[in-house]
Amino acid sequence: xxxxxxxxxxxxVATLVCALLFMLFGWxxxxxxxxxxxxxxxxxxxxxxxxxxxxxxxxxKNERAANAPTRNRPRTARQRVAFxxxxx
Numbered sequence: 001x002x003x004x005x006x007x008x009x010x011x012x013v014a015t016l017v018c019a020l021l022f023m024l025f026g027w028x029x030x031x032x033x034x035x036x037x038x039x040x041x042x043x044x045x046x047x048x049x050x051x052x053x054x055x056x057x058x059x060x061k062n063e064r065a066a067n068a069p070t071r072n073r074p075r076t077a078r079q080r081v082a083f084x085x086x087x088x
Contacts, residue, residue, distance in 0.1 A: 035041050 036047070
């Protein structure tokens with residue numbers, strides 16, 4: 001009688017432990033492959049490490065705007081004057 005109760009409890013505990021380990025392993029794999037790319041989720045988890053894309057210095061926004069390709073539509077005289085005033 002007591003052996004069957006003990007065996008039942010052992011099976012239940014072992015099943016729960018296996019399910020928990022499987023879930024933790026799945027979370028780890030998904031985190032490494034996908035979720036760690038999102039800054040918001042890293043902040044929620046409290047992960048201090050940063051991906052390589054953020055550790056590389058990025059060029060300032062002004063340089064990116066200057067290097068951006070121009071659009072095909074010509075600017076009006078008003079837009080050209082406003083742009084020249086803002087750069088000086």
